[in-house]
Amino acid sequence: MRVTNRMLNNNVIRNINRNLEIMSRTQEQMSSGKAVSRPSDDPIVVARVLAFKTSIAANDQYKKNMEDARGWLDASERALDMATATLQRARELAVYGANGTMPDESMEALAAEVDQLIDEMVQIGNTSYGGRFLFAGTDTPEAPFERITDNTDPEFPVKYNGDTQKLDWEVAPQVTITVNENGKYVFNQAIDTNGDNTADKGIFKLLYELYEALKNHNNTQVSNTLGQFDQAIDHILDIRATLGARSNRLEMATSRLDDTQIGLTKTMSKLEDIDLAETVMNYKNQENVYRASLATGAMVLQPSLIDYLR
Template sequence: MRVSNATLRHNVMRNLQLSLRELERSQRQMSSGRVISQPSDNPVVAAKLLNISSALAESEQFQSNVRDGISWLSVTDTNLGQVGEALHRAKELALAGANATMPDDAKVYMAREVDQLLRHVVALANVSFDGNRSLFGGTHHGTAPFTVTEGADGFLAVVGASSAGAGEGAVSYEIIRQIDIQVNTEGFRLFVAGGVFNALLAVRDALRGTGDIQLAIAGMDDALNTVLNERAVVGARHNRLVVTEQRYQEETVTFAELSSKLGDIDMAEAIMNFNVREHVYQAALAAAARVLQPTLLDFLR
């Protein structure tokens, strides 16, 4: 079968282009250090790498949520510890004030200390987590969830929520797909409904002679138990998030290793392949120069 000069030229040029494309692909691999630089290089590997990248991005987002949750719970535990210390001190003063031999003026001084402890606890209840979100404010942000009213005698007269809904509402983070964990302690449930504020008020007023000191001590015990139980809940959530963070860190390493195994080149092998393809291309050029028929211009030289 006769092969025309045009057909021969076309086939030779096509083969040269294929060889050059392989050579250029080897050069890209050595430059990037990756097996593929575009999906067409290897669609199967490209699809696997895309899945790994998507899984890694999702894992990193969950890790961010977990880290934020750990920070929130750590700060909460620290503040609850300080609340507990204030309550313990108030109980010490109450027990001292329950002594019948304690002078009334000494009890007034103790009442003023308890009033200061109450102010301290209110300040802790209003603390901000990150400058914007209230630690115990629930879903109430922007203003302090709890407020106080000063009495004419220099003692706090009223302590309570600053507005309806203040200190209420769960703040939750998604730590696994479709699985959330609550990270906040709802301040209204703890400080108001849980009786922390009222326990301090009761001790203070009993020391001032306007309440029953034994009932106040019992109320203080209840408040201490409430805070202790809440710290246990916070600690359990914190531990769960720490374990979850460790698992995500291990996943990240696994994803990175798998991505490297699939996508990274063996540089020594890549250099060898480049040299082979370069020789193939040079040989193809030489063969093309011999195979292609001389033109009329070549005869006229």
């Protein structure tokens, strides 16, 4: 095969451009810190990196859901802690009022405090978290409890305006956790008066009965409420235990998700990120090759017909 000067020139220029392109790619890797930045660099690696990024983004959202769910559960538990304290105070007043030697004026003073406890319990039932009412079921924008004065209303003395639906947060693929307890179950289904394991009286009704008994100086009726207050307190404590168990589960799930995220990030980094020391060494080698190709090209391209005619 006849080798011409044009062929030599083209080969030299092509090789120089190829070496320059290799240097440019390595330089881009050093500046970005990424071994691959486009599908053409390595389609298989890029596909795996994108899959890892999708998983990491999904887990970030699940973690936000868990944090919101824990916030909701913890806020509910704090509200029920206040409800427990309110019931315990009401029971103390009932113990005082059951004393047959207490003057009428003192009974009426106790009744006035119980009336305030009813308002306090309504406020607890209307506790909100982030602008959403905790005990309203799924109707979270509206306050669920309203104190009424018309005793012909079947929900007298406090009306429940929420629903009984569950709020479920997705905390993993195909995994949800209920973060709420509706106010009807918490406050209106707390006491079994018939012994048939069915709650047929609510906390507000119990407080109002205590208020009426104290106001009417009826020691016997006051005494009859003591056992029911014990039931109501136990009912709230059971709900608090359930909420606490869910919160603990979310705490463990969050910790497990953090470990998963670390593993995914490390694996993705091995695929995507460069070894800087190795890349710098490669770049210096490529630079030397490029300089050598320039020097060789200068010698190859230098001779011409004019050189021989001198």
